[in-house]
Amino acid sequence: MSLRGRDGLGGRAAIAGIGATEFSKDSGRSELRLAVEAVHAALADAGLTPADVDGMVTFTMDTSPEITVAQAAGIGELSFFSRIHYGGGAACATVQQAALAIAAGVADVVVCYRAFNERSGRRFGSGVRHREPSAEGAALGWALPFGLLTPASWVAMAAQRYLHTYGLTPEAFGHVAVVDRTYAATNPAAYFHGRPITLADHAASRWIAEPLRLLDCCQETDGGQALVVTSVERARDLPRPPAVIAAAAQGAGRAQEQMTSFYRDDLTGLPEAAVVARQLWRTSGLAPADIDVGILYDHFTPFVLMQLEEFGFCAPGEAPDFVAEERLPLNTHGGQLGEAYLHGMNGVAEAVRQIRGTAVNRIPGAERVLVTAGTGVPTSGLVLTADSQG
Numbered sequence: 134m135s136l137r138g139r140d141g142l143g144g145r146a147a148i149a150g151i152g153a154t155e156f157s158k159d160s161g162r163s164e165l166r167l168a169v170e171a172v173h174a175a176l177a178d179a180g181l182t183p184a185d186v187d188g189m190v191t192f193t194m195d196t197s198p199e200i201t202v203a204q205a206a207g208i209g210e211l212s213f214f215s216r217i218h219y220g221g222g223a224a225c226a227t228v229q230q231a232a233l234a235i236a237a238g239v240a241d242v243v244v245c246y247r248a249f250n251e252r253s254g255r256r257f258g259s260g261v262r263h264r265e266p267s268a269e270g271a272a273l274g275w276a277l278p279f280g281l282l283t284p285a286s287w288v289a290m291a292a293q294r295y296l297h298t299y300g301l302t303p304e305a306f307g308h309v310a311v312v313d314r315t316y317a318a319t320n321p322a323a324y325f326h327g328r329p330i331t332l333a334d335h336a337a338s339r340w341i342a343e344p345l346r347l348l349d350c351c352q353e354t355d356g357g358q359a360l361v362v363t364s365v366e367r368a369r370d371l372p373r374p375p376a377v378i379a380a381a382a383q384g385a386g387r388a389q390e391q392m393t394s395f396y397r398d399d400l401t402g403l404p405e406a407a408v409v410a411r412q413l414w415r416t417s418g419l420a421p422a423d424i425d426v427g428i429l430y431d432h433f434t435p436f437v438l439m440q441l442e443e444f445g446f447c448a449p450g451e452a453p454d455f456v457a458e459e460r461l462p463l464n465t466h467g468g469q470l471g472e473a474y475l476h477g478m479n480g481v482a483e484a485v486r487q488i489r490g491t492a493v494n495r496i497p498g499a500e501r502v503l504v505t506a507g508t509g510v511p512t513s514g515l516v517l518t519a520d521s522q523g
Contacts, residue, residue, distance in 0.1 A: 140187035140380075143416045146232035147368040147375035148517065150297025150361030151482040154471035156324055159253040160355035168197040168248035169206045171357035179361040180372040181242060188213035188240030190227040192247055192476065194220055202246065213240040219391060221430060221507025222405075224477030225515045229381035231362035241363060247478045248357030272390040285350055285433065287392040288509060289342035292435035294400040296344055299450035304345040307335035308456040309434040309463075310348045310470055320493045324352060324473045349434040351469035352403025358483075369520065376488040379501075379518040380416035384408025385511035392509045401450075403436065405506065406443040409514040413503070414445075417516040421446045424516075425499040426487050427461050429478040431468040436508040444503070465494040477506045484517045 152174025154167050186208045189199040199214040209479045213234045217223030238314035313378040317323035325496045338347040368375035386404025431437050438452035464485035466472045473479055485501040486492035500519040506512045
């Protein structure tokens, strides 16, 4: 358990611009072009130009390096560039890295981005086909020979234990899918715009890896998303209301592996999320009851439930009822199940829109938004707030 206290990062930086490509199943262009389009869109939203950028952050999993994107986007000299590991767990950490650079004075304007052809190109859902030898890969070696080859199969193990422990049925997961698709249905940018689902639809969808059905699994999407981070003071002089980074954190739990942490004492929770939660609450000075909107990483529905419990919104085993009763607006863009799977970066953008009051599914008075990144892996999170001087 972390013994750290409140850190000094909160309130030092803000997200001043967001931009994305369209979300599709076949982009028809390279991942580099998607990245550049998203970067240009985010800078335009912030009222900045490529010449203003001196820092860039992305994922280790991205095929378009910071320097290459900078060159292709017309960005000049960089004083800061960084990458975050662990797939979707990096989403909020890219913003944390940018905020750290801003707070330390090593960069003034940092762009975070993620772009891939995850449907028309390499599909994560196709499973592990080849890995170079590594210590990390050795952990997967304990699971692969038994048929656990895909992310869905890895999550299914913990999901089954969750249902068994709390005496639930797979319908418990359906509430998450229904909520996401309900919001997606009214979001023109969502792939499933105009296509809500019911609990009956969820129950009728085919098994992927029991107890996970098709509608428990996120999409595979082509697209790009970018975010512009700068100081709160500079953001106040730009066209859009800033989304202040009130807290940012990373976390890895004990006995942590990448999606296969099956040797922990308990499989019904997400210890890595608990590490993030403690630091976010300490630094922001907020509590679950203070949050207006939750943008929770939803690559698979069971882990949304576990996140709600780890962050203290409800007790263990109570998250299905919490979601069914709509006690907190969740994934108002439709999430990765309904809008698009962009490794969580589109969720950060939705949080910014809620703070600005420009979200399609706007939650009136939303001033405090929790955003989480990929679960089952070392992860990250953000608390974004409205500018108190705005």
